[in-house]
Amino acid sequence: MSCNPAIGGLGKSQIVRELDALGGEMARAADASAIQFRRLNASKGPAVRARRVQCDMGGYQAHMRSAVEACERLALLQGMVVDIDTRLEGGRRAVTGLQLEGGRRLEASQVVLTTGTFLRGLMHIGLRSEPGGRVGDPPDVHLSDALVGLGFELGRLKTGTPARLASESVNLSGLVEQRSDPTALPFSHAWSGPKGVDLPCYLTRTNEKTHDIIRANLDRSPLFSGRIEGVGARYCPSIEDKVVKFPDRLSHQVILEPTDMSQQVIYPNGISTSLPEDVQVELIRSIEGLEEAEMLQPGYGIEYDFVYPTQLRCSLETRAVDGLFLAGQINGTSGYEEAAGQGLVAGVNAARKVAEQAPIVLGRQEAYIGVMIDDLVTRGTREPYRMFSSRAEFRLLLREDNAVERLADAARQIGIVDAIRLEARDAANARVDSLVQHLRTTLAAPDRDGRRPSLEILLRRPGVRLEELMDGMDGWEPDLIERAEVRIKYQGYVDRQIHRAERLGAMLGMAIPEGLVYGSLPGLSRELAEKLERVRPETLGQASRIDGMTPAALDVLSLHLAGHLAGSRRGVPRGT
Amino acid sequence: MIRLSGVEAFEVLTRLLAQGGVRALEPRKLHLGRICDSSGWTLDRVLWAVMPGPASYTGDDMVEIHCHGGVAVVDTLLERAVECGARLARPGEFTRRAFEAGKLDLSRAEAVSRIIEAGSRCEIRAAARALEGELALELELLRTEIVSLQAEIEAGIDFPDEGLEDPCAARCDELCRRMRLFSLALRRDAASGVPEVVLSGRVNVGKSSLINRLAGRQVAIVTAEAGTTRDAVSADLEVEGRRIRLVDTAGEGDACAGAPAREAVRVARERIAKATLLVRITEGQDGDSREGIWVVNKIDLWTASQRMEMGRRLQARGALLCSALTGEGLMGLRAALASRLDEELGPAEGIPVSVRQFGALQLVVSGLERAAERLREGRVELAAEDVQTAWDGLGQLGGETVEADVLDTIFSRFCIGK
Numbered sequence: 005m006s007c008n009p010a011i012g013g014l015g016k017s018q019i020v021r022e023l024d025a026l027g028g029e030m031a032r033a034a035d036a037s038a039i040q041f042r043r044l045n046a047s048k049g050p051a052v053r054a055r056r057v058q059c060d061m062g063g064y065q066a067h068m069r070s071a072v073e074a075c076e077r078l079a080l081l082q083g084m085v086v087d088i089d090t091r092l093e094g095g096r097r098a099v100t101g102l103q104l105e106g107g108r109r110l111e112a113s114q115v116v117l118t119t120g121t122f123l124r125g126l127m128h129i130g131l132r133s134e135p136g137g138r139v140g141d142p143p144d145v146h147l148s149d150a151l152v153g154l155g156f157e158l159g160r161l162k163t164g165t166p167a168r169l170a171s172e173s174v175n176l177s178g179l180v181e182q183r184s185d186p187t188a189l190p191f192s193h194a195w196s197g198p199k200g201v202d203l204p205c206y207l208t209r210t211n212e213k214t215h216d217i218i219r220a221n222l223d224r225s226p227l228f229s230g231r232i233e234g235v236g237a238r239y240c241p242s243i244e245d246k247v248v249k250f251p252d253r254l255s256h257q258v259i260l261e262p263t264d265m266s267q268q269v270i271y272p273n274g275i276s277t278s279l280p281e282d283v284q285v286e287l288i289r290s291i292e293g294l295e296e297a298e299m300l301q302p303g304y305g306i307e308y309d310f311v312y313p314t315q316l317r318c319s320l321e322t323r324a325v326d327g328l329f330l331a332g333q334i335n336g337t338s339g340y341e342e343a344a345g346q347g348l349v350a351g352v353n354a355a356r357k358v359a360e361q362a363p364i365v366l367g368r369q370e371a372y373i374g375v376m377i378d379d380l381v382t383r384g385t386r387e388p389y390r391m392f393s394s395r396a397e398f399r400l401l402l403r404e405d406n407a408v409e410r411l412a413d414a415a416r417q418i419g420i421v422d423a424i425r426l427e428a429r430d431a432a433n434a435r436v437d438s439l440v441q442h443l444r445t446t447l448a449a450p451d452r453d454g455r456r457p458s459l460e461i462l463l464r465r466p467g468v469r470l471e472e473l474m475d476g477m478d479g480w481e482p483d484l485i486e487r488a489e490v491r492i493k494y495q496g497y498v499d500r501q502i503h504r505a506e507r508l509g510a511m512l513g514m515a516i517p518e519g520l521v522y523g524s525l526p527g528l529s530r531e532l533a534e535k536l537e538r539v540r541p542e543t544l545g546q547a548s549r550i551d552g553m554t555p556a557a558l559d560v561l562s563l564h565l566a567g568h569l570a571g572s573r574r575g576v577p578r579g580t
Numbered sequence: 581m582i583r584l585s586g587v588e589a590f591e592v593l594t595r596l597l598a599q600g601g602v603r604a605l606e607p608r609k610l611h612l613g614r615i616c617d618s619s620g621w622t623l624d625r626v627l628w629a630v631m632p633g634p635a636s637y638t639g640d641d642m643v644e645i646h647c648h649g650g651v652a653v654v655d656t657l658l659e660r661a662v663e664c665g666a667r668l669a670r671p672g673e674f675t676r677r678a679f680e681a682g683k684l685d686l687s688r689a690e691a692v693s694r695i696i697e698a699g700s701r702c703e704i705r706a707a708a709r710a711l712e713g714e715l716a717l718e719l720e721l722l723r724t725e726i727v728s729l730q731a732e733i734e735a736g737i738d739f740p741d742e743g744l745e746d747p748c749a750a751r752c753d754e755l756c757r758r759m760r761l762f763s764l765a766l767r768r769d770a771a772s773g774v775p776e777v778v779l780s781g782r783v784n785v786g787k788s789s790l791i792n793r794l795a796g797r798q799v800a801i802v803t804a805e806a807g808t809t810r811d812a813v814s815a816d817l818e819v820e821g822r823r824i825r826l827v828d829t830a831g832e833g834d835a836c837a838g839a840p841a842r843e844a845v846r847v848a849r850e851r852i853a854k855a856t857l858l859v860r861i862t863e864g865q866d867g868d869s870r871e872g873i874w875v876v877n878k879i880d881l882w883t884a885s886q887r888m889e890m891g892r893r894l895q896a897r898g899a900l901l902c903s904a905l906t907g908e909g910l911m912g913l914r915a916a917l918a919s920r921l922d923e924e925l926g927p928a929e930g931i932p933v934s935v936r937q938f939g940a941l942q943l944v945v946s947g948l949e950r951a952a953e954r955l956r957e958g959r960v961e962l963a964a965e966d967v968q969t970a971w972d973g974l975g976q977l978g979g980e981t982v983e984a985d986v987l988d989t990i991f992s993r994f995c996i997g998k
Contacts, residue, residue, distance in 0.1 A: 014738045044740040049961040052737045238991040239739075257741075394734040394986055400965065466957040497965055 012056035015391035027420025037063030041188035130280025162234030278305030319363035338388035512545030639681025752952035783831030869898030943973030
């Protein structure tokens with residue numbers, strides 16, 4: 005974990021729940037190593053609530069490592085990849101293996117590349133820059149050339165991290181403490197209860213003096229002197245960015261977070277920076293509580309290469325090279341959860357390809373993972389892509405509480421989750437169904453006017469909770485109660501979204517043949533034809549989301565596709 | 581020539597032709613026939629042929645009707661065909677259907693796509709023309725406001741640590757108010773072009789006299805005998821700058837029984853159902869003004885004391901008193917017609933928009949109304965859905981879909997992130 009060891013957040017937490025439903029490890033690793041559980045948007049509706057945990061950095065890593073090592077028939081090898089071997093066959097290029105530093109070669113028909121921030125990584129601290137993938141690790145300097153050689157178009161992104169501080173040098177006495185939420189739930193569906201650990205965070209703020217220090221040293225900032233060319237994320241600005249872009253804000257929040265059980269290191273969340281070391285020390289010590297802070301490691305900005313993700317299929321296999329899959333920051337994303345979501349899809353699809361099975365593609369109406377991958381391969385990205393709940397047009401359907409429901413089929417198809425757990429989930433789903441049915445058919449006690457509405461109607465009213473309506477809910481698991489409650493409260497809106505999803509699915513699910521030559525389609529502007537050639541959408545729906553797509557162009561495409569279909573089923577009556 | 585295509589083409593043809601006109605649908609043979617209006621009057625003598633699918637141009641069942649030339653004849657026949665269940669084809673639709681049925685090769689698709697593109701371009705241009713000037717500016721402002729509302733809602737949801745406040749419902753209310761003001765300046769054009777004002781009422785209350793009086797000429801035959809009017813009779817006239825079509829219908833409770841009378845009642849019901857505005861005419865107290873304008877006719881027969889008492893009472897219930905015979909009260913009726921039509925369709929001098937566009941505007945208003953309600957309940961994620969509906973409606977109104985870059989707006993307005 006190169007940044008702060010937190011898992012979850014809006015949109016991200018839903019991805020973690022989806023991973024858990026599909027058999028991924030992230031939820032369990034986060035629960036097992038959690039040192040603080042929080043619930044975001046607890047006062048808002050269930051579709052926009054989210055979990056977030058702080059993890060014990062070492063504990064998380066240890067959990068992941070042992071989970072990987074426990075996999076049967078999995079060999080672990082460490083080495084620096086310097087080249088990708090491919091061969092041309094029938095006009096198509098396919099992966100055959102990898103070259104490692106030192107001359108060793110690995111044979112493989114499928115390869116998943118997950119390079120993080122290491123591709124030609126360049127770390128900036130002030131005007132000093134040095135090659136590196138993260139602190140203490142060298143960058144990968146060969147793979148970018150190999151990818152360019154295979155015809156991939158690469159871009160450059162930037163991210164950053166704040167300094168790390170020694171805990172004993174920080175004075176926490178006057179600061180606001182932030183602890184776990186008592187109502188916070190674990191990520192994993194199979195978790196048997198939170199651990200007892202609850203380490204606090206502390207809130208402090210920058211002040212005008214901090215901002216003066218930053219403004220006085222902007223000429224030594226690699227961001228503002230033009231040394232950093234990579235594009236940074238707008239949602240993850242450095243403190244110098246915040247001060248310059250929002251000059252009327254006199255103060256910004258800083259959260260002092262523990263990074264592990266030992267509590268020796270503090271991560272000051274909110275002051276990511278690539279200013280020179282001496283300026284970092286000065287600006288940190290201008291903040292309340294940090295007057296005597298000892299800097300263990302300076303913050304830095306890092307630039308790295310990524311592959312424009314519009315060169316990928318929805319399965320995360322590259323279009324140019326068969327058997328080559330990409331996942332994580334190499335596709336222009338940022339964040340552990342986003343990387344994990346892609347990692348699962350790419351890994352599963354690589355394995356399925358070996359077994360000659362069709363790839364798993366999750367839809368936008370099925371999962372945040374589906375939204376993310378569709379966004380990446382269809383629209384690409386210009387800044388590090390992070391998940392937000394507002395990216396999902398079917399947000400009310402994609403909730404934390406129903407991940408196992410909506411991904412039941414996919415989980416079964418993928419086959420990582422074992423049959424016993426799948427059965428237990430089916431049983432839980434059935435209990436939710438029957439509870440919902442019960443609420444629909446049971447009438448409440450007569451009200452003042454003598455009317456007896458069903459419990460469902462009462463529950464739909466804002467602010468009414470299921471526990472208040474029914475006795476004998478004691479035996480029910482809180483998450484099942486929540487699922488039933490959410491289903492009823494969202495009914496009308498969810499029905500509308502399902503209806504829209506189905507309508508779009510029927511209209512836009514039409515597959516586009518792989519080799520379609522867009523330039524030859526009459527009525528398409530050259531600009532759009534070029535965009536379509538670049539993205540090569542797999543369905544009409546994907547085509548409709550390409551930047552600048554017009555209804556007229558979609559008509560042309562659908563006409564063409566209908567023509568294809570009509571050729572094969574002539575005589576079948578078709579409505580318009 | 582008029583062409584019909586689709587699964588119901590033959591049924592529509594059967595309804596169009598005079599009784600007994602279709603003996604057998606022999607494919608690809610020309611037949612002589614008469615096309616009649618709903619009451620059986622001949623509109624034109626035509627030649628017709630049927631081409632069963634899939635061996636037809638479009639692949640559907642098709643009918644070709646060769647009629648006499650002249651815009652009026654063709655228009656009348658088209659109108660009648662629509663009454664019989666057909667709908668007008670969209671630009672390029674026949675070719676499109678043919679293409680989809682695999683009847684045309686790809687090279688022909690070029691022509692189709694050009695037509696389709698031209699069609700939507702025309703629509704966008706027309707929409708743009710309709711919404712030019714100050715109103716376009718106002719629309720643009722509303723657009724910015726809605727995106728900023730969306731940005732505030734979404735920022736509050738996606739960045740819970742930033743301590744942002746949810747937008748207050750009052751902002752939605754204000755937007756709603758502005759949308760309603762905006763809608764006041766628009767004039768909906770009825771689907772047929774001219775709004776229809778349909779006169780209804782029992783037999784012999786004087787509907788035909790009234791229409792003749794309002795039109796200033798004899799449109800309908802008037803006799804003392806109840807139930808003189810059988811067919812719907814119409815007259816176009818101008819009321820305070822707006823062209824309207826007055827439609828006289830057969831009265832309810834026709835004394836004559838039998839098929840013609842039943843048919844007359846059916847036609848009357850149809851016209852009433854399609855009316856932009858209804859004028860209900862009675863002779864006495866048996867009416868109300870809930871569904872349109874209520875006119876109490878024949879007040880020339882009233883005594884002075886009836887006028888004093890009954891007249892006041894009826895007026896208090898919303899009735900307009902008039903006499904088609906003397907012309908008394910007709911000024912008031914004209915004024916009432918004008919103001920009710922203003923209410924229904926927007927001002928006569930307003931900017932014209934189509935019914936579809938107006939529907940889109942309703943979508944915006946109702947979306948914002950619901951959003952305000954959801955915000956008051958504190959259910960922001962549902963408010964977000966409703967604001968999205970409003971946004972989609974705004975896109976339809978302008979004839980184009982613009983994607984709101986909510987994230988851009990969030991990042992330019994709020995300092996967000998760790």
